[in-house]
Amino acid sequence: MEAKAYLRYVRISPRKVQIVCDLIRGKDAKTAMAILMNTPKSACEPLVKLLKSACANAENNFHMDADKLVITQVYATPGPILKRMMPRAQGRAYRINKRTSHVTLAVAEKD
Numbered sequence: 096m097e098a099k100a101y102l103r104y105v106r107i108s109p110r111k112v113q114i115v116c117d118l119i120r121g122k123d124a125k126t127a128m129a130i131l132m133n134t135p136k137s138a139c140e141p142l143v144k145l146l147k148s149a150c151a152n153a154e155n156n157f158h159m160d161a162d163k164l165v166i167t168q169v170y171a172t173p174g175p176i177l178k179r180m181m182p183r184a185q186g187r188a189y190r191i192n193k194r195t196s197h198v199t200l201a202v203a204e205k206d
Contacts, residue, residue: 096159096203096204097167097168097201098149098150098152098153098156098157098159098202098203099149099152099168099200099201099202100145100146100148100199100201101145101197101199101200102142102144102145102196102197102199102200103174103197104174104175104195104197105141105174105195105196105198106193107137107138107141107195107196108194108196109171109172109173109174109194109196111136112142112171113170114136114138115131115134115136115138115139115142116142116169116170116171116198118130118134119131119142119146119166119169120166120168120169121166122166123163123165123166124146124161124164124165124166124202125162127146127166128143128146131143131146142198142200145198146166146200146202149200150202153202153203153204159202159203159204160204163204164202164203164204164205165202165203165205166201166202167201167202167203168200168201169198169199169201170199171196172196172197172199173195173196173197174194174195174196175195176192176193176194176195177193177194177195178190178193179191179192
């Protein structure tokens with residue numbers, strides 16, 4: 096059985112979040128937390144909160160042991176893009192895409 100947590104509409108590009116997701120995939124929860132706390136990436140802060148939420152879901156909703164939790168799935172998918180304009184020379188305008196992400200994290204008990 097898996098306990099999942101979702102992080103929706105986070106204002107970081109999915110490509111940047113996926114780099115951090117690759118660091119923690121398959122690790123146990125305590126090791127993953129230590130990795131996230133010591134990695135200087137902007138995606139680490141929301142992922143720490145997401146990991147805590149998934150662990151709390153596992154303990155409270157599924158009565159799993161917190162010491163045996165392993166990250167089984169973690170991935171980032173693109174959310175809606177906020178389209179903005181940047182003024183350029185001679186009256187032109189370039190589009191700036193402000194990307195968002197939806198992150199899913201699942202934990203399960205180690206056998």
